[in-house]
Amino acid sequence: xxxxxxxxxxxxxxxxxxxxxxxxxxxxxxxxxxxxxxxxxxxxxxxxxxxxxxxxxxxxxxxxxxxxxxxxxxxxxxxxxxxxxxxxxxxxxxxxxxxxxxxxxxxxxxxxxxxxxxxxxxxxxxxxxxxxxxxxxxxxxxxxxxxxxxxxxxxxxxxxxxxxxxxxxxxxxxxxxxxxxxxxxxxxxxxxxxxxxxxxxxxxxxxxxxxxxxxxxxxxxxxxxxxxxxxxxxxxxxxxxxxxxxxxxxxxxxxxxxxxxxxxxxxxxxxxxxxxxxxxxxxxxxxxxxxxxxxxxxxxxxxxxxxxxxxxxxxxxxxxxxxxxxxxxxxxxxxxxxxxxxxxxxxxxxxxxxxxxxxxxxxxxxxxxxxxxxxxxxxxxxxxxxxxxxxxxxxxxxxxxxxxxxxxxxxxxxxxxxxxxxxxxxxxxxxxxxxxxxxxxxxxxxxxxxxxxxxxxx
Amino acid sequence: xxxxxxxxxxxxxxxxxxxxxxxxxxxxxxxxxxxxxxxxxxxxxxxxxxxxxxxxxxxxxxxxxxxxxxxxxxxxxxxxxxxxxxxxxxxxxxxxxxxxxxxxxxxxxxxxxxxxxxxxxxxxxxxxxxxxxxxxxxx
Numbered sequence: 001x002x003x004x005x006x007x008x009x010x011x012x013x014x015x016x017x018x019x020x021x022x023x024x025x026x027x028x029x030x031x032x033x034x035x036x037x038x039x040x041x042x043x044x045x046x047x048x049x050x051x052x053x054x055x056x057x058x059x060x061x062x063x064x065x066x067x068x069x070x071x072x073x074x075x076x077x078x079x080x081x082x083x084x085x086x087x088x089x090x091x092x093x094x095x096x097x098x099x100x101x102x103x104x105x106x107x108x109x110x111x112x113x114x115x116x117x118x119x120x121x122x123x124x125x126x127x128x129x130x131x132x133x134x135x136x137x138x139x140x141x142x143x144x145x146x147x148x149x150x151x152x153x154x155x156x157x158x159x160x161x162x163x164x165x166x167x168x169x170x171x172x173x174x175x176x177x178x179x180x181x182x183x184x185x186x187x188x189x190x191x192x193x194x195x196x197x198x199x200x201x202x203x204x205x206x207x208x209x210x211x212x213x214x215x216x217x218x219x220x221x222x223x224x225x226x227x228x229x230x231x232x233x234x235x236x237x238x239x240x241x242x243x244x245x246x247x248x249x250x251x252x253x254x255x256x257x258x259x260x261x262x263x264x265x266x267x268x269x270x271x272x273x274x275x276x277x278x279x280x281x282x283x284x285x286x287x288x289x290x291x292x293x294x295x296x297x298x299x300x301x302x303x304x305x306x307x308x309x310x311x312x313x314x315x316x317x318x319x320x321x322x323x324x325x326x327x328x329x330x331x332x333x334x335x336x337x338x339x340x341x342x343x344x345x346x347x348x349x350x351x352x353x354x355x356x357x358x359x360x361x362x363x364x365x366x367x368x369x370x371x372x373x374x375x376x377x378x379x380x381x382x383x384x385x386x387x388x389x390x391x392x393x394x395x396x397x398x399x400x401x402x403x404x405x406x407x408x409x410x411x412x413x414x415x416x417x418x419x420x421x422x423x424x425x426x427x428x429x430x431x432x433x434x435x436x437x438x439x440x441x442x443x444x445x446x447x448x449x450x451x452x453x454x455x456x457x458x
Numbered sequence: 459x460x461x462x463x464x465x466x467x468x469x470x471x472x473x474x475x476x477x478x479x480x481x482x483x484x485x486x487x488x489x490x491x492x493x494x495x496x497x498x499x500x501x502x503x504x505x506x507x508x509x510x511x512x513x514x515x516x517x518x519x520x521x522x523x524x525x526x527x528x529x530x531x532x533x534x535x536x537x538x539x540x541x542x543x544x545x546x547x548x549x550x551x552x553x554x555x556x557x558x559x560x561x562x563x564x565x566x567x568x569x570x571x572x573x574x575x576x577x578x579x580x581x582x583x584x585x586x587x588x589x590x591x592x593x594x595x596x597x
Contacts, residue, residue, distance in 0.1 A: 247518055
């Protein structure tokens with residue numbers, strides 16, 4: 001590290017805040033899931049219209065802040081000067097202000113009212129401004145670096161595409177989009193789909209970066225197949241969003257293009273992981289390294305979600321799954337099973353500094369096992385509900401919506417219980433990671449954790 | 459992979475993306491012209507958004523999962539315009555009662571009428587083809 005004066009700590013600020021956001025996300029998610037079994041729970045105090053954006057926004061901030069923290073962490077490998085540090089801090093401060101404003105607005109019942117990540121458009125300026133600092137700092141750090149690995153390309157793509165699609169998401173404020181209901185929905189889901197693709201580029205880039213650090217293999221991230229995967233991912237980011245709107249009365253080419261592009265991105269990603277594991281197997285599994293276990297665990301969820309995504313991208317099947325909890329299962333599977341596990345790996349690896357984490361390994365390993373079991377249970381219950389709703393919505397003689405929802409109650413109870421399990425497992429994981437960080441940072445040695453070496457970086 | 463090849467692929471993808479996006483922004487790709495919202499419907503849409511109705515309800519299967527899809531609630535048999543107003547004012551066991559004025563309810567109803575005119579959301583209107591694609595039964 002080439003720090004000239006003040007130590008660089010912005011990456012850790014991002015990672016710690018991200019973990020707190022993750023805890024908030026599972027708390028809000030658990031509260032929201034109560035509505036499926038006790039519909040009048042908190043109805044007139046903290047209603048579902050408030051809980052859903054609170055949950056989604058916490059999740060999005062978790063992903064974006066942890067991903068940003070991971071990328072900022074990589075700056076330590078190259079160069080950091082005061083300007084870069086100031087930019088990273090400016091990004092953090094602007095986003096922190098934005099978070100306070102956005103969460104307060106939800107509690108006060110002020111909404112943007114759009115689908116997915118929503119808040120009033122005037123707050124979007126904060127998010128874009130902070131991200132602009134991120135982009136500029138990234139270019140200042142990496143523009144002059146020769147021979148970029150694939151993760152450098154993925155990070156830059158993620159940062160640039162996020163900015164574009166985030167702005168695109170607000171085109172609805174212009175009458176030429178807002179007045180046309182179908183065009184508005186088309187553009188909204190075009191930008192939402194690509195927005196997710198953008199942060200996926202950041203997260204998968206971090207997975208590559210982490211793999212490289214764990215295995216010591218620098219060739220995989222520079223291989224032709226890795227770049228082929230990257231370009232296929234970018235191709236999907238740009239054109240594979242139409243599966244959200246197959247049933248929308250828009251021009252058929254929107255559906256056909258998306259169907260043709262399909263979800264090949266996952267196949268290549270899986271191939272890369274497989275190649276990396278082969279390399280790793282020959283080198284031997286790293287002893288008691290929790291970040292490896294998080295990455296390894298995400299592999300299994302990639303497989304399940306690949307299968308689900310491929311099925312859902314076929315229009316003939318999509319008409320059964322669209323608008324059902326199968327879509328929710330896919331969203332949960334990718335967000336928790338893939339993004340969250342990778343980012344927990346990133347957080348645990350980079351927050352411990354050079355501490356020896358061996359003693360916290362069994363605790364984290366146990367939480368990971370519980371997390372996987374609960375996630376599996378939740379996805380199973382959501383898939384059953386989704387399939388049953390799919391059958392209901394294609395049935396020529398339908399019972400009422402209320403009757404249909406009531407008949408799913410046992411599965412919603414299973415989903416709720418799994419959600420509580422996830423709340424405990426994820427909170428437990430975050431507490432151990434944060435405790436490790438605090439212990440390292442304050443240079444204390446506490447019985448049962450035994451951190452022998454202290455933070456030497458930054 | 460050579461740097462020039464990477465840049466070439468990147469430029470091709472970026473140009474394609476820009477052209478496709480521009481086309482989607484500017485062309486009229488809605489299958490029905492009736493999808494255009496008038497002033498009252500636009501105001502109704504704002505009220506819809508301010509109350510975050512989308513968190514529970516869907517249009518064309520897009521939105522929340524706690525309440526039903528409302529794309530064609532306006533024309534659903536036995537419902538009608540009065541039904542929408544009653545639901546907004548009184549709520550249900552799950553849905554809170556919204557304190558809206560009669561004018562606001564009329565605007566939301568007009569917005570829902572326009573959404574209803576834009577097309578049919580019921581997946582039973584589609585049939586699968588051998589290629590795995592779907593076709594609207596009305597076509």
